[in-house]
Amino acid sequence: MAARLVPLGGVGEFGANALLVEHENGEAILVDVGVAFSDLEPFGVAYEVPDFDALRHVSIQALLVTHGHDDHARGLEDAVQAFPGVPVAASRATLARLRRAEGVPGEVQWLELGGDRQLPAAGFRVEVAPVSHSIPGTVVSRLRGESGTLVVASDFRLAPSALGETTPLDTLRGWGDAGVDVLLLDATNALVPGPLVPEATVAAAIEEEVAHARGAVVGVTFASHAGRFRQLARAALACGRTVVPVGRGLEETLAVQAELGGLDLPPGAVRPPRALTRLPHEQLLLVATGSQGEPGSGLARVAGDAVPGFRLAPGDVVLHCARVIPGNERRLADLFDHCARRGARVITAEERPIHVSGHPPRDELECVLRALRPRVVVPVHGRRRQLEALAELARGAGFGAQVVENGAELLWRGGTVAPSGVHRGIGRLLVGEGDGAVLDPVTLRQRRSVAAGGLVVATLAVGTAASAGVGRPRVQGFGVEVPPEVRRAVERELAEAVQHSVGTGTIDAEALRSTMSRRLRRELRRRLGRRPSTLVVVSEC
Template sequence: MDEAEAGFIFVPLGGTGEIGMNFNLYGCDGKWLAVDCGMGFSGPETPEAEILLPDPAFIAQQREDLLGLVITHAHEDHIGGIARLWPQLRCPVYATPFAAAVIRRKLQEVSFHREVKIHIIPPGGAFELAPFSLRYIRMTHSTPEAQALAITTSYGTVLHTGDWKFDNGPVIGDVTDEAALRELGDKGVLAMVSDSTNAMVEGHSGSESDVKKSFEALLPELDGRIAVTCFASNVARVASIIAAGEIAGRHVALVGRSLNNYIAAAQEAGYLRDVPDFVPEDEIGAIPDDNLLLLVTGSQGEPRSAMARIAADTHRYAVLGEGDKAIFSARTIPGNERAIFTVQDQLARRGVEVIVDGEEFVHVSGHPAREELRKLYKLVRPKYIIPTHGEWRHLSTQAAFAKENGIETLLVENGDVVLFGGNGPAVVDSVPTGRLVVDGERIVPLKGGVLAARKRMLFNGVVVGSLAIDSRGALRGTPQISAPGLLEELDARQRRAFEEEFQELLEDLAPSLRQDEAAFADAARAGLRRIVGKKLGKRPLVEVHILQV
């Protein structure tokens, strides 16, 4: 990092080369700025984990020089890590009114919420965190008040786009401020750090107002109960579904805590003020099926979400059955396919008609397709494009597309240190990166011992040997072996054979080992591992419990 200490640098720690976990650093002459702090969902390659976070260790070691955390918008992949990672950052947070309202609600669930100072910046507002001069630029996205961030230092200006699109009918929120983008381009932009999610998609992403019209035409044609699931943060989509429900003569019930939280945050920020009263969850059963619309969390198949519980018929109040309809009004985040298909299959087994985008027009993306990227390039005219926010195929596709449009590019990965020098940005160093896992109330490393043991148990099982010894280390009674998921198919004779072999091994241990409890436990553990491996052909996690009598 020495080469970049005196200069203007960019360091992605999450969200570059992957979907989710957006966490970016900008440095200037030894001072730092963080942009977004998101979470991600685990995929099939990490079944031992559910929620992933970027590891902030690099910047946490320098937090005295971290001037602030600036939020571009209120999606989970940009703010979902704040409540868990802020204790390592301990810096002020800067956000628009809506994002601030959402963040406050998340922070209220943790003990340190009163310590976090949130500065509210109006959409399109400017503020100083010297040596950084910062300006929000209004962008349209699938949540209100999405902002690009113009970051200006004595070395020049970089535009961090955040998530965005062009949409003249966003239903709720501002249209992208093309005049501000053109003005920024007139002044000169060193580089644009650019959303790549839809770089492989031709044409235009589509308009939210067209989805609203589609719902207004679709819902009156459907009978039975209707449940629609979308991202709770997509306030425009929520508003469109509620309006369509009113046209169809349906009362709306919110099912899922995050929907209630996002709608309350939206109302605090001045949105959704004219929606009708919602049906409380415990009164859903009192509404006739043809007059009920359920707005439900769980569009990504999250195991504990409302839609997953409805599909499994375990929700206390919300029930779907034969002839009812379930509409999935959201894109599938890569890695969530299996979970979503499982929920949809469970619904179909219950006789529910599952409706997805493509069958009916129920979704448009909040990210720019290629025509929108080209339009932004012409407005901003950056010297370089640095693709971010996407998997490698998305980044490399945008890099190639930018070159087709006459703009130089730089492909980077999480941990790369990019110096904005006179000859253009270049990777000059790298810093450590990693992944953390939310494990109940604690945060643990994805590659650490806790998750490694969890993964081993998942695929190979766990075996526990229990035994009693006296003060001389002699066995008292017969050892017992338990192995959930491994030994259930064995009959009583086979189980006894396991335990007798374990007993013989313990009785053959040298007397010197018997006087050392730790050495005795290690030897017992190793012996039990050999027995199980020989008989079952597996290498499970092995533990022994020793009781001294």
């Protein structure tokens, strides 16, 4: 019996985690449906999501969502549209979050996993174990089938979470005793020696910074990090401050937590942003989203004076309680500068232990490897460097390791995996800012080319009546400077081309447009030495 594993995202990159586990009979389980930050943000792309439609030929039997982080779960709307009627399995806390996700239809069949509740799908029995991570309800999963046993352990860590959740090493040892063939393991911190700073140290450092702040405090963290929120809130309450969450994602998280039993904070401790105008500035602790500097996030609005009733002032402190996901450094540095200009002191997790990663460093990875004793480790959740570092660590500990990147199919049989040589990668959809609509490649190409070289527009009015004739072509540049003498010369050239084209008889607007386009491009190249985008509009009147 052979099965196939295809990492569709999340290996060789941070983000867009999705793994296809396919039985020989063609049935499959999709583990995680994440999205990724996009390099195309300057062109209005908010994030990228795997093109799940490309898997329509695969008989997906279930979607398993390991936890609610965007890089594992935010593509759920697209996935349930691509696979209608397919059940979605997750822990209770993850389901509470997913059910509230925008755009996910109400008729989805939700399956709660945990305890003894297992999921039979695609010839596998799926079970999960709750683990410590930076969002409540995270699980690692074990899939057992004819081809053997697969454990997916991304994301998690061994040290208890800020909310006190633990990773049951005994359960993992039990899985190890029963035999694990393939372990997909979290490579995020494969270059970090460990041990991690304990959460108690993080809580104490936050408390100290909050207690010493003269003005308001803004704690910035991942919107889903309920544990970090609670640490910040407790630090605020310890010195008589009021907590105000800023950012929609955080409000979502608090609503989910309320549904799950709350965060054990006294009533009235957390006030809505509209209360800001009535509360004394120096008694405030804002918890803001935007730990990666996302436009429109809580931090972006705080730094830009766009939160009604609140302005950063000298004496204020901004605590960046998060890690910086590679690629977001510059955007964050800009926002921190905005805060500094307003007199606020910015403290990051590099300077003080006000955040700790939810992923396992090397010492924990070694411990997990010894517990699970897999035949082969496939590093996931990292760029190539992290993947290679984890593979080396696994080999050093006496285990097999196989590094692959997105789209590489692994054949899983006889208790081991090897690349089949088949590439089964799927594309990415680019989700636009604002309306969340998918940006088509042509639109994106146009945006990029206009951004790179500007746009020159030529217009021409033509009469529809036989006697009406044609007007004079007009040329105008957008985002590209066209000196007046060049503009007039190009207009003359176009007029000549138009005269030549219509000289022979009836007016064909489409033929005119294409003649003008060719001439316009040629003349701009010749006279400006550049190739801006061009647009010719022939209007009939």
